Amino acid sequence: MSYDRVHIFEALRPGRWAVCAIGIGLLAGCQGGGVNAPAPPTGETVSLSGDIQPIFNSACVSCHADGTISSAFGNPLRLTSGRAHANLVDRRSFQSANWTLVVPGDSSASLLWLKVSRADPPVGSTMPLFGSPLSSRQLGLIRDWIDQGALDN
Numbered sequence: 001m002s003y004d005r006v007h008i009f010e011a012l013r014p015g016r017w018a019v020c021a022i023g024i025g026l027l028a029g030c031q032g033g034g035v036n037a038p039a040p041p042t043g044e045t046v047s048l049s050g051d052i053q054p055i056f057n058s059a060c061v062s063c064h065a066d067g068t069i070s071s072a073f074g075n076p077l078r079l080t081s082g083r084a085h086a087n088l089v090d091r092r093s094f095q096s097a098n099w100t101l102v103v104p105g106d107s108s109a110s111l112l113w114l115k116v117s118r119a120d121p122p123v124g125s126t127m128p129l130f131g132s133p134l135s136s137r138q139l140g141l142i143r144d145w146i147d148q149g150a151l152d153n
């Protein structure tokens with residue numbers, strides 16, 4: 001091997017380690033890790049506008065709104081204020097015709113619930129994608145909102 005070749009190889013080595021480290025980091029991030037256990041039902045009536053929409057605003061609309069990166073990749077679900085109810089309740093998943101996003105009164109049949117509460121949802125990834133998992137309280141509110149009939153309240 002000529003001196004030049006060795007030199008180039010040595011120069012590239014730190015770069016390769018950096019690429020590796022980023023790769024491992026992404027892999028770990030993409031796996032998402034665990035999700036929190038949902039808080040038990042409180043028996044209080046959950047409000048879409050008062051309890052659920054603020055969760056969507058803080059954790060979801062960065063991707064689930066017009067003009068976001070994820071919408072540019074063909075994800076049609078909009079969770080912005082005034083649109084979330086119509087886009088979720090009794091609506092089919094755009095990825096799988098076998099699933100409905102929200103079945104009023106039945107969280108266990110609702111893909112929205114399975115995607116926020118399970119590390120291995122039946123379709124696609126755990127939501128919020130790439131973000132911290134929702135808190136126990138936030139999960140409890142979403143489950144109870146669905147089980148209380150997914151009202152537009």
Ligand code: HEC
Nearest residue numbers: 059060063070075077093094095112124125127128129130
């Ligand atoms: C970083 C971007 C991003 C964030 C943040 C995000 N999502 Fe998503 N979401 C996506 C993408 C991309 C898809 C389609 C691929 C998939 O399901 O994994 C998707 C799909 C979904 C679907 C399934 C839609 C269908 O028709 O099948 C639901 C439900 C959903 N997201 C809910 C949420 C909720 C609730 C939050 C907030 C708690 C959230 N998402 C946060 C990017 C995101």
